[in-house]
Amino acid sequence: MPKSIVQKILEGHLVDGEYEPDKEIGIRIDQTLTQDATGTMAYLQFEAMGIPRTKAELSVSYVDHNTVQIGFENADDHRYLQTIAAKYGIVYSRAGNGICHQVHLERFGKPGKTLLGSDSHTPTGGGIGMIAIGSGGLDVAVAMAGGPFYLTVPKVIRINLHGKLKPWVAAKDVVLKMLDIFTTKGNVGCVFEYGGDGVKSLSVPERATITNMGAECGVTTSIFPSDEITRKFLRSQGREGDWMELNADEGAEYYKTIDINLDEIEPLAATPHSPGNIEKISNLKDIEVDQVCIGSCTNSSYKDLMTVAHILDGRTTHPNVSFVVAPGSRQVLENISREGALSKLISAGARIAESACGFCIGNSQSPGTDAVSLRTSNRNFLGRSGTKSANVYLVSPETAAAAVITGKITDPRGLENMGIEYPDIKMPEKFYINDNMFIFPGYVKGNVEIYRGPNIGEPPQSEPLAETIDGKVTIKVGDKITTDHIIPAGSKMKYRSNVPKYSEFLFEIVDPEFYKRAIEIRDSGKHNIIVAGLSYGQGSSREHAALCPMFVGVKAVIAMSIERIHNANLINFGIVPLLFKNKKDYEDIEQGDELEIPDIKKIIQDGGSLIVRNKSKGTEFEVDYNLSDREKQILLAGGTLAYMKQQGG
Numbered sequence: 001m002p003k004s005i006v007q008k009i010l011e012g013h014l015v016d017g018e019y020e021p022d023k024e025i026g027i028r029i030d031q032t033l034t035q036d037a038t039g040t041m042a043y044l045q046f047e048a049m050g051i052p053r054t055k056a057e058l059s060v061s062y063v064d065h066n067t068v069q070i071g072f073e074n075a076d077d078h079r080y081l082q083t084i085a086a087k088y089g090i091v092y093s094r095a096g097n098g099i100c101h102q103v104h105l106e107r108f109g110k111p112g113k114t115l116l117g118s119d120s121h122t123p124t125g126g127g128i129g130m131i132a133i134g135s136g137g138l139d140v141a142v143a144m145a146g147g148p149f150y151l152t153v154p155k156v157i158r159i160n161l162h163g164k165l166k167p168w169v170a171a172k173d174v175v176l177k178m179l180d181i182f183t184t185k186g187n188v189g190c191v192f193e194y195g196g197d198g199v200k201s202l203s204v205p206e207r208a209t210i211t212n213m214g215a216e217c218g219v220t221t222s223i224f225p226s227d228e229i230t231r232k233f234l235r236s237q238g239r240e241g242d243w244m245e246l247n248a249d250e251g252a253e254y255y256k257t258i259d260i261n262l263d264e265i266e267p268l269a270a271t272p273h274s275p276g277n278i279e280k281i282s283n284l285k286d287i288e289v290d291q292v293c294i295g296s297c298t299n300s301s302y303k304d305l306m307t308v309a310h311i312l313d314g315r316t317t318h319p320n321v322s323f324v325v326a327p328g329s330r331q332v333l334e335n336i337s338r339e340g341a342l343s344k345l346i347s348a349g350a351r352i353a354e355s356a357c358g359f360c361i362g363n364s365q366s367p368g369t370d371a372v373s374l375r376t377s378n379r380n381f382l383g384r385s386g387t388k389s390a391n392v393y394l395v396s397p398e399t400a401a402a403a404v405i406t407g408k409i410t411d412p413r414g415l416e417n418m419g420i421e422y423p424d425i426k427m428p429e430k431f432y433i434n435d436n437m438f439i440f441p442g443y444v445k446g447n448v449e450i451y452r453g454p455n456i457g458e459p460p461q462s463e464p465l466a467e468t469i470d471g472k473v474t475i476k477v478g479d480k481i482t483t484d485h486i487i488p489a490g491s492k493m494k495y496r497s498n499v500p501k502y503s504e505f506l507f508e509i510v511d512p513e514f515y516k517r518a519i520e521i522r523d524s525g526k527h528n529i530i531v532a533g534l535s536y537g538q539g540s541s542r543e544h545a546a547l548c549p550m551f552v553g554v555k556a557v558i559a560m561s562i563e564r565i566h567n568a569n570l571i572n573f574g575i576v577p578l579l580f581k582n583k584k585d586y587e588d589i590e591q592g593d594e595l596e597i598p599d600i601k602k603i604i605q606d607g608g609s610l611i612v613r614n615k616s617k618g619t620e621f622e623v624d625y626n627l628s629d630r631e632k633q634i635l636l637a638g639g640t641l642a643y644m645k646q647q648g649g
């Protein structure tokens with residue numbers, strides 16, 4: 001039977017279950033990656049598993065999120081991570097070496113392999129032909145311990161690209177078009193597989209921009225074929241030996257197929273406050289811009305920055321604009337520097353930031369009150385920039401550069417009228433490569449002592465599932481609540497290794513009283529219950545969005561729908577994800593209502609309908625629980641760590 005690329009790779013890595021629609025399968029993970037903000041907790045959990053060394057072919061620990069280092073916390077975490085890497089056979093990528101996804105693509109990504117990363121943008125690796133999936137840190141720890149990663153056999157959607165992008169239109173516009181078509185909700189369990197004659201017009205980093213932001217559609221991952229372009233990229237990285245050809249078979253069947261003509265795409269933007277609010281740049285023109293930020297794992301490659309540098313050559317940043325550039329990796333920074341493009345950016349007035357996440361996660365460069373910020377990153381959720389009143393638009397590097405010059409949202413195609421030619425940047429035959437910011441296993445000889453500063457706490461333990469959940473609706477929220485709403489990153493992210501402290505910021509942006517209420521409910525001996533609308537838990541992979549609620553005593557989330565990574569994280573930490581059967585039941589419920597879910601333990605164990613009693617309203621309703629047998633066992637045990645202990649692993 002002809003196969004898709006997705007099926008070929010997944011079947012080749014199958015260790016549990018059968019590749020059949022909607023079935024849960026376990027796959028072998030070849031490579032893992034972590035970043036520092038999710039990594040400390042992942043490695044604390046890995047340590048708890050008592051495994052002497054990572055069992056993956058390659059594990060890399062990147063430091064790219066918390067590099068601001070105000071206070072001792074970040075530096076303590078970095079030292080912890082460095083010693084963990086030395087002890088457990090993990091490659092350590094030091095702060096300054098770049099954003100995990102960009103660096104991984106350059107130095108380690110291999111077509112045909114599987115990659116699991118504790119960051120939702122791990123699918124960036126799909127640009128080089130890997131099945132690259134984002135997950136909670138605990139799932140990565142399990143993969144390093146040699147355990148399978150479980151997922152539902154995906155619905156593979158084939159995206160046929162035709163033709164070629166017009167000048168001034170970029171890969172970012174392609175993925176914004178995808179968001180226009182697919183939106184940010186309703187794509188759980190799907191994978192985008194790209195193909196068609198248009199693929200060959202896109203370089204690997206351009207493909208990676210597209211797979212990176214598939215995460216915003218909520219798909220499990222996105223993947224491109226591995227072809228001559230991929231081979232050329234690997235050759236330019238001195239890694240041609242890592243190449244293999246990878247194509248879908250002729251006649252492979254897909255869940256759905258759509259066609260996109262690249263030459264019909266125009267410059268687009270995601271307008272505030274969702275990556276799914278897509279608008280043509282031509283409809284936004286003349287909005288005044290206060291800040292332009294170019295960087296993030298979506299758009300900070302060599303080609304992106306060379307393009308911007310050439311557009312801005314000999315120009316000056318508009319007086320009302322603060323212009324920030326964060327190159328995606330030290331390799332990008334070094335290469336644009338050697339080519340003289342860095343000095344073009346500096347001359348134009350760019351504020352060159354560290355090769356790290358920086359502005360994208362709101363731990364620096366927060367815009368001013370009510371400011372308009374144009375960013376090449378992937379998320380513009382309310383408050384993520386660090387300024388709640390700011391309006392963030394997500395655009396291509398070309399559109400961002402145009403605004404640097406004019407101080408307004410500007411269609412980059414209009415730059416030609418200003419005498420600026422489209423800089424058709426070609427990928428280099430050979431990058432200047434320097435791996436000296438990696439510390440490879442074996443660098444430290446003999447026994448390694450793990451460094452644990454005061455910022456490193458023990459991961460809290462969950463409890464086995466209660467016989468009956470008896471509690472209160474601590475909060476009722478609407479649709480599309482992101483993990484940034486549940487637990488903010490930005491300036492609070494330095495507490496990632498200190499769960500009791502970090503928990504104080506739960507739902508801060510939605511309802512600053514949440515934490516106090518939750519603690520009161522927990523201390524009165526009752527359970528906390530979260531009620532939510534559609535697509536609860538969108539966005540990041542941060543397991544703290546489950547771990548911190550667990551810490552304050554949340555036992556169940558009842559929602560209209562829950563996103564994939566967050567759903568898995570809830571289960572990993574012993575919180576039961578439940579789904580309303582009827583919208584009316586969601587509408588009738590209120591914050592503060594007393595709810596009881598009688599015999600939940602028995603029902604999850606033995607089967608049967610799960611009824612929720614609303615004691616405040618004197619009503620009751622049925623909820624769904626879509627759990628595999630494995631997930632049921634995890635919930636009964638009180639989370640994955642407890643379950644693994646039970647299994648003797």
Ligand code: MIC
Nearest residue numbers: 037038119120121540541542
């Ligand atoms: C993000 O872009 O939201 C992050 C910060 O990279 C997160 C991970 C985290 O919260 O540490 C992600 O995308 O998974």
Ligand code: SF4
Nearest residue numbers: 121296297357360361
């Ligand atoms: Fe870092 Fe932003 Fe990418 Fe997340 S989305 S990994 S914060 S650059």
